[in-house]
Amino acid sequence: MADQTSKADQAAIPWVERYRPKELKDVSHQGEIVATLKNAVETNRLPHLLFYGPPGTGKTSVALALCRELYSPDQLKRRVLELNASDERGISVVRDKIKHFASLAIGNASSKSKSFFTKEKDADAMDIDEGETKKYPNPPYKIIILDEADAVTRDAQAALRRVIEAYSKVTRFILICNYVTRIIEPLASRCAKFRFQPLPVDSMKERICYIAEHEDCKFDEGKKDEVIDEILNLSEGDMRRAVTTLQSAHSLCCGPNEVIKKDAIAEMAGLPPPDLIDRLIETLQTATFDKMKDFVMENVVLEGYSAEFVLSALMAKIIVMDDVSEEAKAKIAIQAAKSDKNLVDGSDETLQLLTVCSLALGCMKKRKQ
Structure with a gap:
C-alpha cells in the first residue's frame, strides 16, 4: 500500500521537477560554471553569486544542487532560504524577512554530518562506512537564494547592498536573474557573476x-x-x-x-500555420488599415496565437521578400524588436501586433505603389 502511494505521489510531480539535476555533476553543458563552483566548495571559498542568462538554462537547478553539495539533509532546511523575488520584491521584504534570516547565528553542525574542512577526525568516524554517510562541508554560513532578482525594485536592491556587506560572515547570497542589466551595478559588483548559455x-x-x-x-x-x-x-x-x-x-x-x-x-505551442502568415502579408500589401485590423483581431487574436510567435514568423517571411525594400525591412525589424521587448515587459499583445502590422502596412503598400 505504501509503495502504491509513493508511486502515485511520484506520478503527480511535474517532469521538470522530477528530472531536475540533484547534484552539480548532473548539470549538462555549463561545465566551466560547475567546475568553478566545485572548486569553491572544496576550498571553502564560496563568494556571493549572481547567475544570469536565458530562462531554462539551469540557473535555479545549479543553485539548489550547490546547496545540496554544501549541507547535509538535516541542515539543508535550516541553512537555506529560497525566495522568489517576483512575488516578494519590495523593500519591506529585504528589511524584514531577508535581514532577519541573514542575521541569525549559525549553530554547530550535527555529529553525523561533520564538516570535511575540519582537520581533526574522530576515531569512531573513521570506522564508519563511506557508502553509508556522505561527508558534507556544512560551512559556517547560511545561503539565501533570491530567484528572479531582476524583478526586485531598485530601492529594495539598494537596501540589499548593506545587508550583503553587514552579514557576509554568516550568510552568502545567490542572486538569479534573466537580465543582468536590471541589477544595479553596486549590487552586481558584490557578487561573482556567471553567465548561463542556452543549451545546445x-x-x-x-x-x-x-x-x-x-x-x-x-x-x-x-x-x-x-x-x-x-x-x-x-x-x-x-x-x-x-x-x-x-x-x-x-x-x-x-x-x-x-x-x-x-x-x-x-x-x-500556439504556432501560427504558414498559410495564416501568407494571408497576413497579402493583407498588409493590399488592404486598408481597418481591414488589416479586422484580420488581425479575427484570425490572430481571437484564435489565441502567441504574438511573439506571429511576429517571429512574420519577420522571417518579410526578410526574404524581394518586393520589399531594404529600408522598409529595416524599419519593420526595428519595430518588431521594440515590440518584442515590450512583450517581455508585459505589454498588451494586441497593441504590439497592431503597432508592427500598421508600420508594415505603410511600408509595404508604399513600395507596392
Whole structure:
C-alpha cells in the first residue's frame, strides 16, 4: 500500500521537477560554471553569486544542487532560504524577512554530518562506512537564494547592498536573474557573476530522449527524431520549456494506441500555420488599415496565437521578400524588436501586433505603389 502511494505521489510531480539535476555533476553543458563552483566548495571559498542568462538554462537547478553539495539533509532546511523575488520584491521584504534570516547565528553542525574542512577526525568516524554517510562541508554560513532578482525594485536592491556587506560572515547570497542589466551595478559588483548559455541541441536532445524513454512516450515508427527535433526547435535552448512541452504532448495522447505527432506539437505551442502568415502579408500589401485590423483581431487574436510567435514568423517571411525594400525591412525589424521587448515587459499583445502590422502596412503598400 505504501509503495502504491509513493508511486502515485511520484506520478503527480511535474517532469521538470522530477528530472531536475540533484547534484552539480548532473548539470549538462555549463561545465566551466560547475567546475568553478566545485572548486569553491572544496576550498571553502564560496563568494556571493549572481547567475544570469536565458530562462531554462539551469540557473535555479545549479543553485539548489550547490546547496545540496554544501549541507547535509538535516541542515539543508535550516541553512537555506529560497525566495522568489517576483512575488516578494519590495523593500519591506529585504528589511524584514531577508535581514532577519541573514542575521541569525549559525549553530554547530550535527555529529553525523561533520564538516570535511575540519582537520581533526574522530576515531569512531573513521570506522564508519563511506557508502553509508556522505561527508558534507556544512560551512559556517547560511545561503539565501533570491530567484528572479531582476524583478526586485531598485530601492529594495539598494537596501540589499548593506545587508550583503553587514552579514557576509554568516550568510552568502545567490542572486538569479534573466537580465543582468536590471541589477544595479553596486549590487552586481558584490557578487561573482556567471553567465548561463542556452543549451545546445545535442545536449537537450539526449536528455529529452532519456525522459521520453523513462516515461514511455509513444511515437510513430521512424518519427521519434522528427517530433523531438520539433520540440527542441520550439524551445530555443530552454530546457524547461522542452520538458514541459513533451509532458503536455504525452498527456494529450492518453489513449493506449495514441502517439505523439509533430503537428500536435506545433498546435499545442500556439504556432501560427504558414498559410495564416501568407494571408497576413497579402493583407498588409493590399488592404486598408481597418481591414488589416479586422484580420488581425479575427484570425490572430481571437484564435489565441502567441504574438511573439506571429511576429517571429512574420519577420522571417518579410526578410526574404524581394518586393520589399531594404529600408522598409529595416524599419519593420526595428519595430518588431521594440515590440518584442515590450512583450517581455508585459505589454498588451494586441497593441504590439497592431503597432508592427500598421508600420508594415505603410511600408509595404508604399513600395507596392
